[in-house]
Amino acid sequence: MNREFTTVAVVGAGTIGLSWTALFAAHGLNVRVSDPRPDVAEAVSATLTELAPHLAAQGLDVDRIAERVHVAADVTEAVRDADVVQESGPERIEFKKDLFATLIRQAPQHALLLSSSSAIPATAFTGEIDDAGRILIGHPFNPPHLIPLVEVVPGERTSPDVVEATVAFYTRVGRVPVVERKEIPGFVxxxxxxxxxxxxxxxxxxxxxxxxxxxxxxxxxxxxxxxxxxxxxxxxxxxxxxxxxxxxxxxxxxxxxxxxxxxxxxxxxxxxxxxxxxxxxGDASYADLAATRDRRQLAVLSALDSDHTKEN
CATH class of the missing domain: 1.10.1040.10 (N-(1-d-carboxylethyl)-l-norvaline Dehydrogenase; domain 2)
Structure with a gap:
């Protein structure tokens, strides 16, 4: 069954969550961001400005990117109308247990509930959740607005239809989803x-x-x-x-x-x-080192994309 993706909730506005936010908005999606950090609005605004050149270099329209992003008052507001929820919170099982129990109650029944977990499989934090069929891992590599890979890792009770829809969603935002057949800590x-x-x-x-x-x-x-x-x-x-x-x-x-x-x-x-x-x-700042990394990664991606275009 084909799904329409128009609104995404990003829960967690750290480095990964902010990168997801920029990527989703650049692909024309409405994004609702939730995070308890007091500077979340400033962090979102600064990130959209900082990452806009990276997204533009990938051929995306960033002229109205900020208009598509809304900072929600809390998780409930963020996920209320979401078609997809991308969680990018702390790497702690208890945190994810509590959060996904809330997401099951507050997000629409059709919403995909995805975790950016780096090492914890979905089954580890969904054992006490009755409706775990739409929860799975969508693990990116940092930064997700640049690195194409997303590891799609279903839990023991994840529905096959949800896996298929998740692959369609990540493909929709220009990522390369790879479905992994078994859960294993740390994934691949x-x-x-x-x-x-x-x-x-x-x-x-x-x-x-x-x-x-x-x-x-x-x-x-x-x-x-x-x-x-x-x-x-x-x-x-x-x-x-x-x-x-x-x-x-x-x-x-x-x-x-x-x-x-x-x-x-x-x-x-x-x-x-x-x-x-x-x-x-240590003599170079984090910002300078990251900028050099991202510039070089963009150059590699551009070369690979150009070669792929020639092959087709």
Missing amino acids: GNRLQTALSREAIYLVEQGVVTPAELDQVMTNSLGIRWATVGPFLGAHLGGGPGGYRHLAEHIGRSMNQMSLGQPSQRPEAQQRLIEAVEAAY
Whole structure:
């Protein structure tokens, strides 16, 4: 069944929620924002101004973006007429249990109830909710107005129709939804990110490279490759004409003999790592570093989009 999406409630106006707000509004949706922070109106206004160039670079019309966003007095007002609710609150099970129990009562019965949860599966906070069929995870990567991926992770009781509608919604706002077939803490993206992060920390702890040098290794090799083909296709190509089979049967054997490291759990080791990262990047402000990241990510997205257009 096709659904119309006209109004979205964003519950939680932190970094993720504000980015969602700008994205939804730029796609012509009416957005209702709820957050108890006292400066929520100022934060929303500043974010829309700051992110407008990013959205315009993606071909979106941002001339009237602010007119589509309303700061609600509370959650009840925000979700009253919502077709979709995107929760982006704290990563705490008890918080989500209480909030989604409220959303079930206050949001329209047709509304999709989506959580930006980074690691907690929907089943973990919906066990006591009778009508859990329209609750699931819609986990973005930061910042969601730029990074296309949304991990769509149904709970044990999520309706298949709701999953289908959720995919349609995220596609409607220019994202790339990937439905994951099993719930697992951290989902797929963050588990991959954590695995890489562990080895990165280990290599720095062992004195193999500094944090800045490790970042150079990534941005000048795997980062470029994975932005275009991903690990499995990259490995398939790495096997030459013989493909993944050749890689697995030959190079893969020596790679499998390599044992990965385990970062230290000692507080003093963590403190040394923090100081090393701060020594590498602490002189630059968060705003400057984020602006550089976003500018480069836009350039990558533009190149990929241009290549995709040529292929079609």
